[in-house]
Amino acid sequence: TPSGDGFLSPRSLSYDLDRQTGCRFIPKRDAAVSMDVVRHVITAASGGAGMREGKENPKEVGVGVADEFRRRMRGALLSVDTELTSNAADPSNTSTPSTSSTPTSTINSENDHNSSNTTRLLSFNAAPSTPTRASRVDPNCHDNIHVLSKPSLGYDPVSMSAGKVKVGRHIPSAPSRILDAPELVDDYYLNLISWGSDNVLAVALGQCVYLWNASNGNIEHLLTLDGQDDYVTSVNWAQGQGCSHYVAVGTNNAAVQLWDTKALKLVRTMNGHTQRVGSLAWNKHWLTSGGRDSAIIQHDVRAANHRCATFVGHKQEVCGLRWNDDGTQLASGGNENYLCLWDAAMSQRRNGAVDLSAVGPRQILTQHKAAVKALDWCPHHRGLLASGGGTADRTIKFWNTNSGALLNSIDTGSQVCSLLWSKHNKEICSSHGFSENQICLWSYPTMNKITELKGHTARVLHMAQSPDGSTVVSAAADETLRFWNVFGNPPSKQKSSAVLGGVVGGFMGGIR
Numbered sequence: 001t002p003s004g005d006g007f008l009s010p011r012s013l014s015y016d017l018d019r020q021t022g023c024r025f026i027p028k029r030d031a032a033v034s035m036d037v038v039r040h041v042i043t044a045a046s047g048g049a050g051m052r053e054g055k056e057n058p059k060e061v062g063v064g065v066a067d068e069f070r071r072r073m074r075g076a077l078l079s080v081d082t083e084l085t086s087n088a089a090d091p092s093n094t095s096t097p098s099t100s101s102t103p104t105s106t107i108n109s110e111n112d113h114n115s116s117n118t119t120r121l122l123s124f125n126a127a128p129s130t131p132t133r134a135s136r137v138d139p140n141c142h143d144n145i146h147v148l149s150k151p152s153l154g155y156d157p158v159s160m161s162a163g164k165v166k167v168g169r170h171i172p173s174a175p176s177r178i179l180d181a182p183e184l185v186d187d188y189y190l191n192l193i194s195w196g197s198d199n200v201l202a203v204a205l206g207q208c209v210y211l212w213n214a215s216n217g218n219i220e221h222l223l224t225l226d227g228q229d230d231y232v233t234s235v236n237w238a239q240g241q242g243c244s245h246y247v248a249v250g251t252n253n254a255a256v257q258l259w260d261t262k263a264l265k266l267v268r269t270m271n272g273h274t275q276r277v278g279s280l281a282w283n284k285h286w287l288t289s290g291g292r293d294s295a296i297i298q299h300d301v302r303a304a305n306h307r308c309a310t311f312v313g314h315k316q317e318v319c320g321l322r323w324n325d326d327g328t329q330l331a332s333g334g335n336e337n338y339l340c341l342w343d344a345a346m347s348q349r350r351n352g353a354v355d356l357s358a359v360g361p362r363q364i365l366t367q368h369k370a371a372v373k374a375l376d377w378c379p380h381h382r383g384l385l386a387s388g389g390g391t392a393d394r395t396i397k398f399w400n401t402n403s404g405a406l407l408n409s410i411d412t413g414s415q416v417c418s419l420l421w422s423k424h425n426k427e428i429c430s431s432h433g434f435s436e437n438q439i440c441l442w443s444y445p446t447m448n449k450i451t452e453l454k455g456h457t458a459r460v461l462h463m464a465q466s467p468d469g470s471t472v473v474s475a476a477a478d479e480t481l482r483f484w485n486v487f488g489n490p491p492s493k494q495k496s497s498a499v500l501g502g503v504v505g506g507f508m509g510g511i512r
Helices: 035-052 064-078 083-087 157-161 504-511
Strands: 177-178 193-195 202-206 208-213 219-224 233-235 246-251 256-260 265-270 277-283 286-291 298-300 305-313 320-324 327-336 337-341 363-365 372-377 384-389 396-400 405-409 414-422 429-431 439-443 449-453 460-465 471-477 481-485
Touching: 064 414, 193 233, 193 414, 193 460, 193 471, 202 233, 208 233, 219 256, 246 277, 256 286, 286 320, 320 372, 320 481, 327 384, 372 414, 372 429, 396 414, 414 460, 429 460
Parallel strands: 233 277, 277 320
Antiparallel strands: 177 481, 193 202, 202 208, 208 219, 233 246, 246 256, 256 265, 277 286, 286 298, 298 305, 320 327, 327 337, 327 372, 337 363, 372 384, 384 396, 396 405, 414 429, 429 439, 439 449, 460 471, 471 481
């Protein structure tokens, strides 16, 4: 039973039921009690009692300086008042210990439990209040000694440890469909899927390109490249009314092909590169291609002489290309860690004349430490660009492209392979490589993680977004395609139409 002063005495560790109420006292360890200090004081008190009984330990003679040093170090490491540990460990000191701001109960010699300084190990106190944000312990700090190898993060580790951000919709943790994609090339620098505005998904598998209509489930084989060493290195749908049925295909043999998917025929082949074409981007009737030869070529697909301009600024393979929504700025990423910004006005034809002179970038941003493949323009803020770096970088960076200022940088912990902004929420989705091979959804601008989607067993190389902005398809090196309802239905619709149809089996059979 509890003693009169509200604390348990050493001999009251058995619990007797109250005959009248039927309740019992359950001792609860005070959150402020340091068990390390308790253990030390008990040991010291036992030694002190033996000394009073004439059992002096000769090894402790003449070590006062060492004891004082240990006492002071112990107080500093455990964040306790050194007077508390001194009075508790010295049974000859019968003075009342000094009051400390820390509500840790003091412990005296066991032989003094009948004195005014009663031994106090446990106390019946109210449950501790929930710690506030300011009082939470930094996970990188232990006993007030900060870890020297604390990672440099772009976010607050305290907020990350508090849990994921909640949004007002359900985000399924499992994919809605899993499709087999054999012979999907495992190459970080390629871009092998594209979801067009007509709700048709183009997938490049080895030497072939397949089309899957997400509205009705029909699948078509578009092409197979000739040549044993040739394979598809990039695909991208044309945009705009009247041309959304055209798809551009880049090849390992440095050619850019334009295909009519309604007629299932090759329209034209455009040359200019000397090595494989790993990235493509449309801007109305202009097609921009980036190759391993470090060149970016602007093609006018309406003209017989298709080559409009050559963008020169990269030193290694161009692996990322993206035009902004109004077609005034182009962002490109390269294997030499460059992020280049270009103005569209510098590359267009004027009065029918063809200017084949080299066009330099308006800005070269060099803050990334690895290849820059993942690029996407924010649809909510003009001039806001997100970029992701490779294995040696692992960051997502946000840029003001008007000034070239770096707005924020987030260390994701793994290779960033692809980025997609939500069309109707201020959120951004990223896909990653080793070691988790996950897809992450972040809120912007706080960059708090909303959720992680796992399932792929190899790095998630590519992502594409459905035309209505609700579904994301991911393609990974494990040769699977997975569809995720990550962004939710558009605000204007109560329920999004089933973009996946429900006839996925035909697609699986077609791409095998």
